[in-house]
Amino acid sequence: MLKIHNTLLRDKQVFAPIQPGLVRIYVCGMTVYDYCHLGHARVLVVFDMVTRWLRASGYRVVYVRNITDIDDKIIRRAQENGESIQALTGRYIAFMQEDAAALGVLKPDHEPRATQHVAAMQRLIGALEHNGYAYVAANRDVCYSVRKFEGYGRLSGKSLEDLRAGERVDVMEGKHDPLDFVLWKHAKEGEPPEAKWDSPWGSGRPGWHIECSAMSSELLGPHFDIHGGGQDLQFPHHENEIAQSEGANGCRFVNYWMHNGFVRVDDEKMSKSLGNFFTIREVLKQYDAEVVRFFILRAHYRSPLNYSDAHLDDARGALTRLYTALKGVAAAPVQIDWNEPHAARFRAAMDDDFNTPEAIAVLFELANEVNRSHSAAAAGLLKALGGVLGLLERDPVAFLQSLPAAVGHLAAADIEARIAARAAAKKAKNFNEADRIRAELLAQGIVLEDKPGGATEWRRA
Numbered sequence: 300m301l302k303i304h305n306t307l308l309r310d311k312q313v314f315a316p317i318q319p320g321l322v323r324i325y326v327c328g329m330t331v332y333d334y335c336h337l338g339h340a341r342v343l344v345v346f347d348m349v350t351r352w353l354r355a356s357g358y359r360v361v362y363v364r365n366i367t368d369i370d371d372k373i374i375r376r377a378q379e380n381g382e383s384i385q386a387l388t389g390r391y392i393a394f395m396q397e398d399a400a401a402l403g404v405l406k407p408d409h410e411p412r413a414t415q416h417v418a419a420m421q422r423l424i425g426a427l428e429h430n431g432y433a434y435v436a437a438n439r440d441v442c443y444s445v446r447k448f449e450g451y452g453r454l455s456g457k458s459l460e461d462l463r464a465g466e467r468v469d470v471m472e473g474k475h476d477p478l479d480f481v482l483w484k485h486a487k488e489g490e491p492p493e494a495k496w497d498s499p500w501g502s503g504r505p506g507w508h509i510e511c512s513a514m515s516s517e518l519l520g521p522h523f524d525i526h527g528g529g530q531d532l533q534f535p536h537h538e539n540e541i542a543q544s545e546g547a548n549g550c551r552f553v554n555y556w557m558h559n560g561f562v563r564v565d566d567e568k569m570s571k572s573l574g575n576f577f578t579i580r581e582v583l584k585q586y587d588a589e590v591v592r593f594f595i596l597r598a599h600y601r602s603p604l605n606y607s608d609a610h611l612d613d614a615r616g617a618l619t620r621l622y623t624a625l626k627g628v629a630a631a632p633v634q635i636d637w638n639e640p641h642a643a644r645f646r647a648a649m650d651d652d653f654n655t656p657e658a659i660a661v662l663f664e665l666a667n668e669v670n671r672s673h674s675a676a677a678a679g680l681l682k683a684l685g686g687v688l689g690l691l692e693r694d695p696v697a698f699l700q701s702l703p704a705a706v707g708h709l710a711a712a713d714i715e716a717r718i719a720a721r722a723a724a725k726k727a728k729n730f731n732e733a734d735r736i737r738a739e740l741l742a743q744g745i746v747l748e749d750k751p752g753g754a755t756e757w758r759r760a
């Protein structure tokens with residue numbers, strides 16, 4: 300029985316889809332004017348894992364992840380570059396899709412672009428106006444009146460007063476309340492024609508929040524099962540989506556809200572101003588994409604994820620241990636028997652709010668068993684369960700050969716010292732430690748060969 304932590308209730312809840320057997324899920328995607336960064340990598344990988352697990356659990360899944368291809372930042376960047384909005388967004392959509400594919404992220408069922416759904420956004424704004432939630436502000440923008448919507452702040456668990464305290468009052472915008480947000484932005488002088496649409500409120504473009512309300516109801520209906528996104532979107536974006544969708548459609552919007560945690564870099568917030576901002580591309584120059592995926596999934600999706608070279612090196616060593624176990628054992632292709640003890644524990648972990656660190660711990664237990672017994676069935680199960688997480692799908696030899704040769708150029712004396720430590724660990728029957736040392740050396744391009752009689756020889760791969 301799957302339980303999901305629902306941000307709305309701040310608690311885990313048994314998952315029951317609206318329509319038995321079918322899960323409809325929407326995740327806020329990227330604003331495409333620059334390369335995706337590590338925070339985007341986490342959203343992509345986390346909700347790929349979620350949809351893979353829902354499918355492995357027997358559900359049919361309709362997964363929508365949108366693309367924001369109209370936005371102030373996009374208009375500004377296109378103008379700076381002296382190119383059209385379409386040229387800019389088209390390029391970064393292609394880069395995003397390359398990054399996602401590299402990280403083993405399967406394509407969502409629908410990837411709607413905001414510019415293709417402007418009519419639906421206008422219909423929604425019209426309904427909000429009709430239902431008394433929208434007004435035309437002094438500056439001609441159409442705004443949402445949050446005080447009209449009972450329950451505003453429920454997702455964040457805050458009152459209107461608490462939320463207002465965090466907002467700067469901007470009287471210039473002509474809003475009735477600092478929390479009111481823009482549904483339709485009036486066109487401004489000098490903006491390119493491709494950033495303007497005709498509407499009952501004059502020429503302009505949609506606000507960011509209305510995009511997701513419109514695209515989700517177009518593709519999934521006004522009421523669906525799961526809405527996901529990064530924790531930073533909880534307020535105001537998701538709070539505003541609820542106010543818009545429920546205000547316009549008059550029914551409940553989403554049953555389960557899921558938010559993944561922040562990415563930190565060397566224990567600091569990742570930000571452009573701190574200079575510790577990494578794009579997926581930069582990271583993939585240094586680390587194998589599967590290592591990055593493994594690093595993301597080894598943490599629970601709701602925990603903060605701390606990026607550092609040491610953590611990535613450690614993830615590489617750990618993934619190397621799993622592939623090393625599979626090397627040399629012909630993994631029998633298996634249909635996963637979920638009653639088998641390892642598989643049962645893996646499933647229990649995943650059903651407990653997608654507890655991937657626990658599920659990955661089961662993979663290591665299986666790897667140890669493969670190392671001990673060389674069982675083709677155990678190796679097959681290891682590969683199959685890894686595959687549920689989008690891991691361990693490559694040929695082990697190809698993965699091991701892809702590792703950087705001699706990272707750090709270990710000196711022979713260091714290697715001998717590590718071999719002695721491994722022999723001591725084996726003698727003490729600490730096989731996990733012995734395996735870890737072997738994998739650590741392998742990750743640095745050093746292959747160990749155990750000879751009859753107990754001696755160990757080494758060579759550079």
Ligand SMILES: [Zn+2]
Pocket residue numbers: 326327328511536
């Ligand atoms: Zn959104």
